[in-house]
Amino acid sequence: MQAAQITRYKQAIPAINQVPIPHVENDDVLVKIVTASINPIDLKTKDGGLKMLLPYQMPLTLGSDFAGIIVKTGAAVTQFKAGDAVYGRVQKNRIGTFAEYIAVDQGAIALKPNHLSFVEAASIPLVGLTSYQALHDVMNLQAGQKVLIQGGSGGIGTIAIQIAKWLGAYVATTTSSKNFDLVRSLGADKIIDYRTEKFQDILHDYDAVLDTRGGQTLEDAFKIIKPGGQVVSIAGLPNARFAQAYGLPLWKRLAFQFVTRRLTALEKSSQATYTFLFMNPSGPQLASLTPLFENGTLKPTIDRVIPFNQLQEALRYSHSGKATGKIILQIADPAEMGN
Numbered sequence: 001m002q003a004a005q006i007t008r009y010k011q012a013i014p015a016i017n018q019v020p021i022p023h024v025e026n027d028d029v030l031v032k033i034v035t036a037s038i039n040p041i042d043l044k045t046k047d048g049g050l051k052m053l054l055p056y057q058m059p060l061t062l063g064s065d066f067a068g069i070i071v072k073t074g075a076a077v078t079q080f081k082a083g084d085a086v087y088g089r090v091q092k093n094r095i096g097t098f099a100e101y102i103a104v105d106q107g108a109i110a111l112k113p114n115h116l117s118f119v120e121a122a123s124i125p126l127v128g129l130t131s132y133q134a135l136h137d138v139m140n141l142q143a144g145q146k147v148l149i150q151g152g153s154g155g156i157g158t159i160a161i162q163i164a165k166w167l168g169a170y171v172a173t174t175t176s177s178k179n180f181d182l183v184r185s186l187g188a189d190k191i192i193d194y195r196t197e198k199f200q201d202i203l204h205d206y207d208a209v210l211d212t213r214g215g216q217t218l219e220d221a222f223k224i225i226k227p228g229g230q231v232v233s234i235a236g237l238p239n240a241r242f243a244q245a246y247g248l249p250l251w252k253r254l255a256f257q258f259v260t261r262r263l264t265a266l267e268k269s270s271q272a273t274y275t276f277l278f279m280n281p282s283g284p285q286l287a288s289l290t291p292l293f294e295n296g297t298l299k300p301t302i303d304r305v306i307p308f309n310q311l312q313e314a315l316r317y318s319h320s321g322k323a324t325g326k327i328i329l330q331i332a333d334p335a336e337m338g339n
């Protein structure tokens, strides 16, 4: 099969190599991949930016989420059968969805939502789970609470705005003016143009911030949070609390404690909590979101679909930071697979 691989970190262009179809363990299904989505984590992984959290072996096939069709099941698989259309975010130590096939644990996948195309389905797993885990599991966002979602027009923002509205929150978001109509259509109540305005001059007394930018933008979030509020970042630095819960060795915990000392000070001075979230793949949680896509409560936002053999162009566009919603890789044609 074909797979997009790197043999070393910072390799300029992943190579599309011929490799064996993956072996199926007892709890695995083998999926013929139809579509995969591009996520910023693909470039971070390629460039070694996640080495402290995820040490990978080379060669490494890139890609974290997918939609496709099961062609084989392992001996212990009970929940799925060959022919099922499924989608999922694969386990972090077994990535590789930029390929024609992937072996994936049955616990990481769910049946594809009815009436959604493979393109739409592949746009959901990583950003859908991350947004739900941030807003629901970590923040426990309640109806009537105020949340700021940074980067409302991105892969995360487009789904996070909709989930926050479904939870009943008042949603402020940042984007550039060309995307105002988009984020308004997704439900945003207050829209701030990050190019001309400073959110910290406009918003105050927020219950929660979902930070997708890190750096100074993350530090500024503490200026708008009310005492007892929560700043949850998916793009900032992991702190010592995260490192301990993630089971990292002492030296890494101390390293993260050192680099996040400013955030720890801001937590104290604002009486808010800082959480770094590294999303968890979960088939059952993805299945719990499926009905929301089937009944139209949540809608995918697709920027563009790019053929597999133009992966480099897809990664380049993702790196530009200008995508509105998701970039999808078309790996196979479902019509040729009887779907």
Ligand SMILES: NC(=O)c1ccc[n+]([C@@H]2O[C@H](COP(=O)([O-])OP(=O)(O)OC[C@H]3O[C@@H](n4cnc5c(N)ncnc54)[C@H](OP(=O)(O)O)[C@@H]3O)[C@@H](O)[C@H]2O)c1
Pocket: 039, 040, 041, 126, 127, 130, 150, 151, 152, 153, 154, 155, 156, 157, 174, 175, 176, 177, 178, 179, 194, 212, 213, 233, 234, 235, 277, 278, 279, 318, 321, 322, 323, 324, 325
């Ligand atoms: N920790 C985790 O588990 C986890 C999971 C998922 C994602 N992430 C991280 O979350 C971040 C966002 O991911 P994504 O998929 O949403 O990225 P993305 O789709 O590439 O984001 C692109 C969007 O960001 C907007 N944007 C650019 N600069 C901005 C700024 N300064 N303020 C507000 N919006 C801005 C752009 O809007 P304009 O075109 O209008 O400028 C564009 O629509 C990435 O760093 C990713 O690695 C982490």
